[in-house]
Ligand SMILES: Nc1ncnc2c1ncn2[C@@H]1O[C@H](COP(=O)(O)OP(=O)(O)O)[C@@H](O)[C@H]1O
């Protein structure tokens with residue numbers, strides 16, 4: 001059995017640990033399994049850009065950020081679709097594909113599987129917004145990085161008596177903002193799931209200030225004020241045609257300063273949250289995903305992906321991860337909001 005592995009969509013810490021987990025499990029536990037790496041997501045697949053992946057290629061990589069395979073946001077259906085993928089799999093004698101990616105990658109994998117191709121999946125999202133899995137690798141690392149950054153912002157904020165606005169990732173969901181904000185003791189956490197007014201935000205800033213605190217406001221990049229119809233975007237589109245987000249913190253800061261009279265500074269953490277070495281939790285989760293996905297390939301469970309339920313790795317159909325994002329429930333927001341202001 002020759003298994004191709006690809007990583008697709010935005011990268012996040014832990015992708016290499018999945019690749020290593022899969023290759024080591026396959027090579028040590030089975031005599032007739034070999035792997036090929038597919039470069040740059042679906043792009044490398046339609047271009048037949050593949051190379052053998054053995055133990056030397058995965059040695060020591062679980063602590064490395066990024067993906068040794070490279071990634072892209074190429075849509076395979078724009079480059080020959082099912083026919084081209086079938087052709088490349090035949091040419092390269094690839095029996096099955098492990099697609100590691102987010103909702104879009106899994107949507108593509110589902111369409112290809114529906115046409116008879118042998119594909120399984122591993123869920124990937126730093127935003128932690130995929131349904132059907134409790135956690136994805138990369139999220140814990142991002143929360144840790146964001147929390148450390150906020151701890152730093154608080155000391156400089158305290159020195160100057162300033163309000164600090166920290167912008168974190170989170171296109172459609174506020175999980176990174178919620179967790180890092182709670183960990184850092186933020187005075188408000190602004191998430192895409194809950195539109196909020198400037199009055200409310202400034203109320204929290206004023207009340208923190210009244211207690212002698214230097215306010216820390218955490219905002220997810222996909223957050224919208226109640227006056228906005230779309231998330232703040234000033235950077236054009238990504239390769240898949242989605243608006244590139246980022247900059248809402250810079251938009252909020254002068255308004256907070258003007259309304260409250262408190263000097264305010266914004267920091268956008270950006271890709272620092274997605275780069276570098278994965279946390280121990282993410283390495284373990286990613287390694288377990290990688291090992292488990294080899295089992296579902298050998299069981300020929302095409303159209304399925306591995307997922308985390310509690311502490312168990314389970315198998316679910318692609319469709320369970322599609323069509324509906326895992327958003328922050330109102331109860332989790334309300335719980336965090338008890339500590340706002
Ligand atoms: N419905 C779809 N059918 C086929 N490909 C899709 C679909 N939606 C998204 N994609 C592809 O999914 C990939 C990126 O999505 P995803 O895995 O969600 O990562 P990210 O959220 O980090 O961009 C790209 O290759 C994109 O072209």
Ligand SMILES: O=P(O)(O)OC[C@H]1O[C@](O)(COP(=O)(O)O)[C@@H](O)[C@@H]1O
Nearest residue numbers: 010102125126127169170171238245
């Ligand atoms: O700069 P890029 O690569 O376009 O990605 C930015 C986007 O990727 C994200 O990190 C989402 O990635 P995930 O699919 O891993 O959740 C968003 O938070 C952000 O909007």
Ligand SMILES: [Mg+2]
Nearest residue numbers: 102103125127
């Ligand atoms: Mg995504």
